[in-house]
Amino acid sequence: MTIRNYIVIHHTAAEEKNARQVKQYHLSKGWKDVGYNYIIEKEGVVVPGRSLEIPGAHTKAGGMNYKSIGIALIGNFELRRPTEQQLHSLLDLTAKLQRTYDIPKENVLLHRAVPGANTLCPGKFFPAKELSLQLIEPTKLWRVQLGAFTTKTGAADYATRLRHIGIDAFVIEK
Ligand SMILES: [Zn+2]
Known part of the structure; x- marks a missing residue:
């Protein structure tokens, strides 16, 4: 299983029409x-x-192709700012990925901030400060596992017994 514990943010440095065009370009490179x-x-x-x-x-740089999730925003941010919709989606996506993969906010990096990377990516107009102020810190949930049953009635009976002694138990299917 691959463990992704970083997020790296890029611009495409071009003004492609859409994601399809970015993909076509990469496929054309083999x-x-x-x-x-x-x-x-x-x-x-x-x-x-x-x-x-x-x-x-x-x-x-830093072996990041193996340990990070790479997000690219279409555009050349050496020349302009990303659109507000792009920034909004970036924050949403980043928060979702941080929660799913348990990625702390200090591991959300701009490409140029990856040690050893020699690039301006994602460009001087990318609002780095704004982004860092809005990043979330994922909350961990700790669960207590009590029992697993092959029948629903077995689970329900167990939950009932626990509730009788004041433990808030409920049945979930997994
Ligand atoms: Zn980049």
Whole structure:
């Protein structure tokens, strides 16, 4: 299983029409899929890219292709700011991924902040400060497992017995 404990943020440094065009460009270079794991189009649409089952192709530095999730926003942010919709989607997606993969906020990096990366990516107009102020810290949930049953009635009986002694138990299917 691949463990992704970082998020790396990029711009595509071009003004592609959509995620499809980014993918076509990467395929034309002989890659097996688009290099990024997610692409955010100018209108804020989030398009899933390369599967997390295989290494990414977006950040060689620090071995990040193996341990991060690469998100690219379409545009050249050396020349302009990302759109508000893009930033909004980026925050949403980042928070969701942080919760799913338990990624602390200090591991959400701009490409240029990855040690060893020699790039301006995601560009000087990318609002780095704004983003860092709005990042979340994922909350961990700790659960207590009490029992697992092959029949629902077995589980229900057990839950009832626990409730009788004042333990708030309920049945979930998994
Ligand atoms: Zn980059």
